[in-house]
Amino acid sequence: MTSAGRFAPSPSGELHVGNLRTAILAWLFAKSTGRDFLLRVEDLDRARSGAEAEQLRDLEAVGVSWDAAVVRQTERGPLYEDAIARLAAEGRTYECFCTRREIQEAPSAPHSPQGAYPGTCRTLSEAEREIRRASRPASIRLRSEVAEWAVEDQLHGNYVGVVDDFVLRRNDGVTAYNLAVVVDDAAQGIDQVVRGDDLLPSTPRQAYLATLLGLPVPEYAHVPLVVNHDGVRLAKRDGAVTLGDLAALGVTAVSVRDLLLESLGLPAGSLQDAVPEFDPRRLPRERWVWKTPRG
Incomplete structure (x- = not known):
């Protein structure tokens, strides 16, 4: 089975720029190590009608692509x-x-x-x-x-x-x-998990459970979150934080992608062009404060 990284959003609403930044990081980690990149919709709970389609659209708009059909937890x-x-x-x-x-x-x-x-x-x-x-x-x-x-x-x-x-x-x-996450990752051949650092405390439980089930424990990289000006994890109540809201201000998806890449110390442009420049050792370790740009 091919080794892979992944992004696994819950379809509870539109992705905000913090989610998109994590997705870009997961994609870069995977592609820079020669892995496939997979997308899994974690829809066991809190699924909102139409949210999955919105999320896939927004991921594609910032250049995130995936190498196999989308998997949904409700099918598993x-x-x-x-x-x-x-x-x-x-x-x-x-x-x-x-x-x-x-x-x-x-x-x-x-x-x-x-x-x-x-x-x-x-x-x-x-x-x-x-x-x-x-x-x-x-x-x-x-x-x-x-x-x-x-x-x-x-x-x-x-x-x-x-x-x-x-x-x-x-x-x-x-x-x-x-x-679910332990079973899904093993079933999909995911051996690299990149996600927000708010999920780090639950990771030992998952690694222990994988061991009990005789499943491989993936490599982990928990990346800094995007926060608001108060240092609190970014949420949709923090104003224009989704591609839809930003488009209404004249800010394009390409501009958002470039801004997110620059926040990671990477040059603006396509994600593929960023792969040769990507080095986890040079990633910013502090949480990034979101400031709404103007179109």
Whole structure:
């Protein structure tokens, strides 16, 4: 199977310039290392009608192309169920009946982050589970055998993060992100994952799960986000941050592409022309503050 990088947006709305910058970086990482570049639509949750088409249009407008048909998570349910069944057969899963509020309010182990699962349902008896099933549906959690896991990141070096008994399938039947992304990356031959650095804390969970499933752990590079003038992660409420909004101000997609390349220390022009100049070691490590240009 050909090695590949990828970009995997959720079709909840138009991509903003932060998303586009990450997509460009993922494309450059892949192409500069001789990999294919794939696009996966992560539509298990929060899909908005028409958003996928908008996102594909905007990616193409800034020069991001992909080397195979687009894959959608909603088409891949049997792969996720097979992975959960394999873990269950090995005694690595259990039912959880806790609400989000109960988890937030429960005491957790020292040094665990807020919201880390404290193991409330881990040792329930079958009789106790039967009682709880009558009042609410269960999610499926991983029975983790470690408290932390280390990953190697191309930009952050060795990173050690918490691994708790995280959810594999939510109580509404939807596959959880941490499982889906691991299964999808392995199935698609993705051995390079480039994404925003806000996802770095969840990466040790995913690497650990891949190991349990006997799947390869990809190379990681978590890149700096784009933020607003307050230093907060960029969002659509921050004004003209989508190609559509910027076009209304007279700012073309080509101008946005050039601006994003310049923010990475790369010359303006096509993405293909930027490949020879691309070197991860020279990438800016600080988050980039977005300032709306004028046409």
